[in-house]
Amino acid sequence: MAVLELDKVNKKFGDMKVISDLSFQVTEHSVFGFIGKNGAGKTTTMKMILGFLQQDSGAIRVCGEKVSYGNTKTNRNIGYLPDVPEYYGYMNPREYLRLCGEITGLSKEAIRSRTGELLELVGLEGVNRKVHGFSRGMKQRLGIAQALLNEPKLLICDEPTSALDPVGRKEILDILSLAKDRTTILFSTHILSDVERICDSIGVLNQGKLVLGGNVADIRHKYRKDIIGLEIGGQYPVEKAAAGLKELAFVNNIHISGQRIEVEVHNAEDSGAGILAFLLKENIPVIRYEIMEPSLENVFLEVVG
Incomplete structure (x- = not known):
């Protein structure tokens, strides 16, 4: 009602x-x-x-x-x-x-x-x-x-x-x-x-x-982009991890900020297993892994300019 x-x-x-x-x-x-x-x-x-x-x-x-x-x-x-x-x-x-x-x-x-x-x-x-x-x-x-x-x-x-x-x-x-x-x-x-x-x-x-x-949930889903966020731990060189990720076929782009890498992919849920397999194979320590959800602030800025 x-x-x-x-x-x-x-x-x-x-x-x-x-x-x-x-x-x-x-x-x-x-x-x-x-x-x-x-x-x-x-x-x-x-x-x-x-x-x-x-x-x-x-x-x-x-x-x-x-x-x-x-x-x-x-x-x-x-x-x-x-x-x-x-x-x-x-x-x-x-x-x-x-x-x-x-x-x-x-x-x-x-x-x-x-x-x-x-x-x-x-x-x-x-x-x-x-x-x-x-x-x-x-x-x-x-x-x-x-x-x-x-x-x-x-x-x-x-x-x-x-x-x-x-x-x-x-x-x-x-x-x-x-x-x-x-x-x-x-x-x-x-x-x-x-x-x-x-x-x-x-x-x-x-x-x-x-x-x-x-x-709200529907709007989040509509404006969601397929981005996986990774925080690389320890003293592992983040540039080296990013370079390896770029070679994966399903990766579109890479953004680096400090020890954090944002990985743009074709499909976050399907690509996640491949990314985790790569990280495990290369012994890359990961403190945090997340499929990123858009904040309402980002959606707001996108629709109102």
Whole structure:
């Protein structure tokens, strides 16, 4: 089931077209990585999904219901975490979530049970400090709890790991991975290693157009090149090993970097046995052997230029 659907959405500001025939779907209980350079149109798209901006043409649906500009009912199904969430700094986390629950009309029992459950999920259970003393990472974690308070069908996260240190980023990504069991997540970011870690599918936006989309594993397979990476050990001369590898019939090219050799072949899986046999025959010590997979960063650079 598609929780979010965009169908040929277009948006202009004056004479400048910022979104062009944008179409994609996000399936239930998945994490969708929405990727693009600054200015690609990600924030504009999210504002249209939330009904804050009106598209010029096309349709946006959340849980099958069409989004309407201005006062859309679909936002009852959406939780939103902005890139820089704002708080009443004099409150502690429990007080803040209680206020949010009261504003949205939750019962006292629902507020109590969900607050405890969500604070445990985001690692803030038992924290009684005022929010104004929180680190950026703690504020992001509280923002996720607030966004999940109404049990939304769709959670939109706008650059949730930007400006966080590695520990803070890991904490947020771990929380989002757990949250997938209870909702569907649209994860806007430019940090491609984060996308690789938690996203099931991606959409790459470039100058307002979707230039790449689909399942992460399928995209990796499509852009995979047949390259075998070798790290030569000990004091063995890497140039000698490379020269011997070049003589193999199935080897197309060789790249050397320090003690590392990247071997381009016709078919990595079939050629691997021949390479290993050669290394064994010549008594060449190998510390590492791998069939190299393309990183999303390499794929991103290839499709956006």
